[in-house]
Amino acid sequence: MPKIFLCVLIATVFAGPAFGESQVKPAPNGITVPDGYQDWRLISSSYREDNKTLRVILGNDKAIEAALAGQTNPWPDGAIIGKLVWKEDRHPQWPSAIIPGELSHIEFMIKDQEKYADTVNWGFARWVGMELTPYGESADFAKECVNCHIPVKDKDYVFSKISPLPR
Amino acid sequence: MPKIFLCVLIATVFAGPAFGESQVKPAPNGITVPDGYQDWRLISSSYREDNKTLRVILGNDKAIEAALAGQTNPWPDGAIIGKLVWKEDRHPQWPSAIIPGELSHIEFMIKDQEKYADTVNWGFARWVGMELTPYGESADFAKECVNCHIPVKDKDYVFSKISPLPR
Numbered sequence: 108m109p110k111i112f113l114c115v116l117i118a119t120v121f122a123g124p125a126f127g128e129s130q131v132k133p134a135p136n137g138i139t140v141p142d143g144y145q146d147w148r149l150i151s152s153s154y155r156e157d158n159k160t161l162r163v164i165l166g167n168d169k170a171i172e173a174a175l176a177g178q179t180n181p182w183p184d185g186a187i188i189g190k191l192v193w194k195e196d197r198h199p200q201w202p203s204a205i206i207p208g209e210l211s212h213i214e215f216m217i218k219d220q221e222k223y224a225d226t227v228n229w230g231f232a233r234w235v236g237m238e239l240t241p242y243g244e245s246a247d248f249a250k251e252c253v254n255c256h257i258p259v260k261d262k263d264y265v266f267s268k269i270s271p272l273p274r
Numbered sequence: 275m276p277k278i279f280l281c282v283l284i285a286t287v288f289a290g291p292a293f294g295e296s297q298v299k300p301a302p303n304g305i306t307v308p309d310g311y312q313d314w315r316l317i318s319s320s321y322r323e324d325n326k327t328l329r330v331i332l333g334n335d336k337a338i339e340a341a342l343a344g345q346t347n348p349w350p351d352g353a354i355i356g357k358l359v360w361k362e363d364r365h366p367q368w369p370s371a372i373i374p375g376e377l378s379h380i381e382f383m384i385k386d387q388e389k390y391a392d393t394v395n396w397g398f399a400r401w402v403g404m405e406l407t408p409y410g411e412s413a414d415f416a417k418e419c420v421n422c423h424i425p426v427k428d429k430d431y432v433f434s435k436i437s438p439l440p441r
Contacts, residue, residue, distance in 0.1 A: 131440075145315075145316075145439050145441060146315050148312075148313050148315075149312075149316065149330055149332065149358075151373065151374055152319045152328055152329075152330050152373075152374060153328070153365070153371045153372060153373045153374075154321035154328060154371070154372040155370060155371050155372075156370045156371075156372065157370035157371075161319055161320070161321060162319075163316055163319050163330065163437075165316065191316075191437070191439065193437060193438070198320070198433060200425035200426050200433065201425065201433060203322060203323045203324035204320045204321070204322050204323075204324075204433075205320060205321040205322075205323065206318065206319075206320045206434075207318055207319060207320075207437040207438070209438070210437075210438050210439065210440075213439070237438065237440055238440075239440055258367035258368065259367050266365060266367065266368060266371075267373075270330075270358070270360060270374040270377075271360070271374070271376070271377050271404065272312050272358065272377065272380070273298075273377075273404055273405075273406055274312060
């Protein structure tokens with residue numbers, strides 16, 4: 108086998124994503140799933156009666172520090188807010204408790220005034236289901252995100268406040 | 275002023291709790307508010323229709339590691355599960371979203387087979403409101419906690435499972 112083909116073969120084998128989140132495709136605007144979001148700290152939670160989902164909102168360190176300092180209008184560049192969304196379920200031993208069922212999707216807002224100037228200074232991305240299928244057909248999907256966030260335009264397009272806790 | 279009185283005076287001034295959580299009284303069974311629980315990682319969330327509260331369940335490192343490994347029947351000694359409970363509110367810009375309002379209470383389960391053998395191997399504690407008033411008049415309050423957790427006796431008395439997320 109000629110050396111050049113062998114090199115291409117090896118490069119092809121090793122270039123491909125192999126494990127875990129590296130297999131997940133980026134959103135159509137190029138955003139990839141933020142690393143380690145599962146371990147981020149709590150901002151808030153919600154229950155949406157309209158679409159029967161339970162949500163937990165987490166933030167990276169930059170976002171949490173900004174939220175605790177009340178520096179969220181605007182949020183600082185580098186802040187990332189993650190929303191984890193589950194379809195509702197009922198607790199089998201406590202039926203009046205609505206609990207997370209199947210994962211609906213995870214979604215993120217990444218603040219960067221320069222990079223995301225076209226989408227109100229936030230990079231939006233969503234992945235659907237446990238298989239994390241990127242949401243949207245083209246980068247235009249983010250217009251849908253922005254439209255939904257217009258009601259909180261004067262809160263720098265963010266619905267969530269940090270939930271009150273003694274600190 | 276005699277030196278002995280001065281020493282007593284200084285000791286009294288410096289011995290008393292001065293800042294933040296050190297001012298919070300322990301629960302009647304002697305348990306104190308776990309340090310840094312606000313930064314713990316996510317286990318789950320819930321919305322209780324019966325008492326109109328939103329809840330987020332966090333765990334210390336030992337609890338999260340056990341939950342991710344499926345080692346929760348029984349949970350290991352040292353695991354602490356914290357439940358943060360807010361009265362429901364409505365999002366002013368998205369009225370079908372129930373969001374955390376005023377803090378109702380925070381409560382914890384601390385696993386220690388030896389120390390808490392009298393209360394199903396868990397130390398229970400609850401503090402009410404932003405002022406963190408300890409719940410219960412005597413150590414007997416924990417019987418109330420245990421009674422409420424009996425429906426999940428076969429889950430080591432814990433209602434929450436870790437919410438599904440790709441890892």
